[in-house]
Amino acid sequence: MSCTGKEKTGTGLLVLITAAPTVAFVASAVSGVEKGIQWLSNTYMVLALILAVFVFAAGPTIIVLDLLPTSIAAYFGNLAQLAGRTEATGKGDVAEWLGNWTVFYWAWWISWTPFVGMFIARISRGRTIRQFIGGVILVPSAVSLVWFAIFGGTAIDLQQAGRLGNAVTQEAQLFGVLQEFPIPTALVTIGMCVALMRDLRQDPLIVRREFGVEAVESAVIEGHAKYAGDFEIRIGPGGSRVTTGLHEGHDPPPDTSAPAGPPGDG
Numbered sequence: 650m651s652c653t654g655k656e657k658t659g660t661g662l663l664v665l666i667t668a669a670p671t672v673a674f675v676a677s678a679v680s681g682v683e684k685g686i687q688w689l690s691n692t693y694m695v696l697a698l699i700l701a702v703f704v705f706a707a708g709p710t711i712i713v714l715d716l717l718p719t720s721i722a723a724y725f726g727n728l729a730q731l732a733g734r735t736e737a738t739g740k741g742d743v744a745e746w747l748g749n750w751t752v753f754y755w756a757w758w759i760s761w762t763p764f765v766g767m768f769i770a771r772i773s774r775g776r777t778i779r780q781f782i783g784g785v786i787l788v789p790s791a792v793s794l795v796w797f798a799i800f801g802g803t804a805i806d807l808q809q810a811g812r813l814g815n816a817v818t819q820e821a822q823l824f825g826v827l828q829e830f831p832i833p834t835a836l837v838t839i840g841m842c843v844a845l846m847r848d849l850r851q852d853p854l855i856v857r858r859e860f861g862v863e864a865v866e867s868a869v870i871e872g873h874a875k876y877a878g879d880f881e882i883r884i885g886p887g888g889s890r891v892t893t894g895l896h897e898g899h900d901p902p903p904d905t906s907a908p909a910g911p912p913g914d915g
Contacts, residue, residue: 708803
């Protein structure tokens with residue numbers, strides 16, 4: 650169903666939506682971990698990053714930034730109480746919540762532990778314990794925190810403003826959030842930024858600076874190779890001199906108007 654719940658999706662589209670991920674999953678599984686699964690995972694991460702950056706930039710950025718420290722403090726502040734909460738703390742809604750979320754996901758994670766454990770062990774071969782802990786616990790937790798702050802904060806802001814609608818399912822709520830953003834306007838803005846960057850690359854000041862940096866780098870490399878580090882480059886307004894042979898027993902430095910010779914040449 651759509652975000653408004655008034656239109657139904659056709660059977661052909663549902664078959665296509667189901668078949669495309671199935672084909673991608675089968676192809677990645679057959680090709681192995683180092684090929685298909687790695688390519689599929691990298692593609693997914695790039696697309697998720699683009700979506701998160703877009704919602705963060707086009708949505709309530711300040712609210713999202715405020716939610717990050719608030720969520721971390723609230724999580725650690727309520728962790729002990731929520732970890733030990735049972736039906737004894739309340740009836741009705743509390744018991745239903747624990748059954749639909751806490752107990753359900755406990756069973757979900759336990760049932761998937763052998764498969765996920767073997768997969769993580771396979772892709773973590775050759776890693777250190779520190780890398781394993783960082784890649785399995787710390788990084789996913791940090792990414793999840795940022796992800797929920799962006800999309801959860803945006804959805805809360807839209808809901809408080811009365812713009813999210815009456816979506817029931819989580820999928821409909823997600824598309825309802827994305828529907829509120831001016832995607833064409835964002836694409837135009839991105840295009841303007843790209844065009845501005847291309848124009849800046851041809852700007853005379855930037856071009857001169859790049860040429861200056863390249864000239865200094867070339868002079869340093871050439872001086873080090875020719876004089877074994879026994880040289881000095883002085884850059885200043887007018888009458889700049891390239892000094893070589895600064896140590897005792899060497900002749901004074903030549904003028905920049907003539908090619909600089911090795912130390913000791915007159």
